[in-house]
Amino acid sequence: MTSAVPVIDLAPYFAGQSGKSAVAREVASACEEIGFLIITGHGIEREEIDAVFAAAREFFELPFAEKETLRPADGVAPRGYHALGTKYLARTLGQDTPPDLREQFYIGPLAPDLSRIAHIPDAAKFYQPNIWPRHPAQFRDVTSRYYRRMERLARDLMRILGLAETYFDASIDNHFATLPMNYYPAPHGAPLPGQLRAGEHSDFGSLTILALDDAPGGLQVKMRGGGWQDITAEPSQFIVNIGDMMQRWTNDRWPSTLHRVANPPLGNEPTSRRMSIGFFLHPNYDAVIEALPGCAGRGRTARYPPVLAGELMRAKMEARAA
Numbered sequence: 663m664t665s666a667v668p669v670i671d672l673a674p675y676f677a678g679q680s681g682k683s684a685v686a687r688e689v690a691s692a693c694e695e696i697g698f699l700i701i702t703g704h705g706i707e708r709e710e711i712d713a714v715f716a717a718a719r720e721f722f723e724l725p726f727a728e729k730e731t732l733r734p735a736d737g738v739a740p741r742g743y744h745a746l747g748t749k750y751l752a753r754t755l756g757q758d759t760p761p762d763l764r765e766q767f768y769i770g771p772l773a774p775d776l777s778r779i780a781h782i783p784d785a786a787k788f789y790q791p792n793i794w795p796r797h798p799a800q801f802r803d804v805t806s807r808y809y810r811r812m813e814r815l816a817r818d819l820m821r822i823l824g825l826a827e828t829y830f831d832a833s834i835d836n837h838f839a840t841l842p843m844n845y846y847p848a849p850h851g852a853p854l855p856g857q858l859r860a861g862e863h864s865d866f867g868s869l870t871i872l873a874l875d876d877a878p879g880g881l882q883v884k885m886r887g888g889g890w891q892d893i894t895a896e897p898s899q900f901i902v903n904i905g906d907m908m909q910r911w912t913n914d915r916w917p918s919t920l921h922r923v924a925n926p927p928l929g930n931e932p933t934s935r936r937m938s939i940g941f942f943l944h945p946n947y948d949a950v951i952e953a954l955p956g957c958a959g960r961g962r963t964a965r966y967p968p969v970l971a972g973e974l975m976r977a978k979m980e981a982r983a984a
Contacts, residue, residue: 666891667883668692669899673703675822686822693823693912697904697919698883700895701819706811708898711873714808714939718843720798722765722937732767732793738979740768740840742793746847752861754978755920760857763925765845767795769805775836778948785947785972788838809841812871812941819869819902820943825954830868833949838972839867839942846879846923846936853925859936860923865905866978867944867971872901877936879926883919890922907945907974910966913957947972 670688674681692699721729732743747761769792779785794802816839820830846859859879874881874895881901882890895901909918926934945951952968 666885667696667698667700667893667901669700669702671703672701672705672818672822675818676703676705682822682827689819689822690916693904693908693916696883696885697909697917698893698921699902701900701902702898704815704900706815706900710808710811711897713804714843715873715875715937717798717801717804718767718845718939719937721767721795721801721843722845724795724797728797729765729767729795732795734790734793736787739787739790740842740979741770741790743767750861751863751922752856752858754863754866757856757862759861760854762861763846763849763853763857763859764923765847766842767845768840768842769809770840771838772806772809774838778836778946782947782972784976785838788944788947788972788975805841805843808939809941812841813837813839815900816869816871816941816943819871823869823908825956830945833945833971834868834943836946838944838947838975840944841939841941844923844938844940846877846934848931848934849925849928852928857925858922859925862920862922864909864918864920865903865942866907866975867905867942868908868911869905869943870903871941871943872903872938873897873940874901874938875936877926878930878934879924879936881921881938882924883921890924892924893921905942906978907951907971910951910969910974911954911957913953913962913965915957944975945971947975 675685729743734741744766746765749762752759774789821827824830881893883893904916906918949971953964958964
C-alpha cells in the first residue's frame with residue numbers, strides 16, 4: 663500500500679455527530695492535496711464486493727459474439743457492452759493515442775424520474791434503459807444491488823464534502839451515474855507505442871468510487887511533482903477520487919487528478935488479467951455546475967462559467983469515442 667494517498671475511516675461519520683466534523687476535515691484535506699483518498703468503514707461488506715466481481719468476471723468470459731449483442735445502439739452511450747479497443751480516454755485531453763486495452767459493461771440509473779428531464783432532448787442519452795445480459799443468470803440482481811449500495815455511499819460522500827450536510831442532495835437526486843465493470847484481458851504481445859490499458863485522463867463527474875483487484879498493470883496517479891505513482895487498495899477498501907465537475911464546483915480548490923491504468927510487465931500474461939468496478943457519480947443532468955459559495959468572490963475570481971452537468975458530460979463522451 664502506498665502512503666501517497668491517505669486512508670480514511672468513515673465509521674466515525676456514520677457513528678454520529680461527534681465524529682462527523684473530524685472525518686469531513688480529513689476528506690477535505692485529501693481532496694485539496696491530491697484529489698484521491700482510500701476509504702474504510704463504509705458499511706459495505708466484503709461479500710457484496712466479491713459477488714459483483716464474480717458476476718462481472720463470468721460475463722466477460724462469455725464468447726465475444728454473445729457479448730457483442732449487448733452493445734448500445736450508437737456504440738457510445740454508457741450502457742451495455744463496449745469491446746476491447748473502442749475507447750480512447752487520452753483523447754479527452756487532446757492526445758492522439760491508440761485505443762485503450764479494456765472491455766467494459768455499463769449500467770446506469772435504475773429508476774430515474776424521466777419527467778424531470780423530458781423538456782431537455784439531449785438528456786435522453788444519459789437516462790436510457792439499461793441493457794441486461796441473459797447470462798450469467800444472477801448478473802442483473804447482483805449488479806443492481808451493488809449499484810444501489812454505491813448510490814447511497816456516493817450520497818454519503820457528497821454529504822461529507824458539502825458546505826452543509828445536505829447541500830448537494832438536490833443536485834444528485836435524479837443523477838445519471840454509471841457503474842462500469844472494467845476487464846483488462848491478458849495482453850497478446852507488446853502494446854502499440856503510447857497504448858495503455860486506460861489512457862491518461864481525469865474523471866468527468868463529481869466523484870468516483872473504485873473497487874479493484876491486485877493483478878499487475880494497475881491504477882497510477884499523476885502526483886503534483888509530475889511523476890506517476892502506483893495506487894492500490896485492500897479488497898474491502900474503495901479508492902475515491904474527485905472528478906472534473908467537483909473541481910469546477912470548488913473553483914479548482916480540489917483537483918480532478920490525472921490518472922491512468924498501466925500495462926502489465928511482459929512475461930506475466932497468465933496472471934495479468936485484471937478487473938475493476940467503478941461508480942461514477944454524475945449529478946442531475948440539469949444541475950448547474952458553478953463555483954460554490956466561499957470558493958469565489960472576495961478577491962477570488964470564478965474560473966469557469968456556469969454550465970449544466972449534462973452539457974459537460976456530453977462533450978467529454980464525444981471526445982473519448984472520437
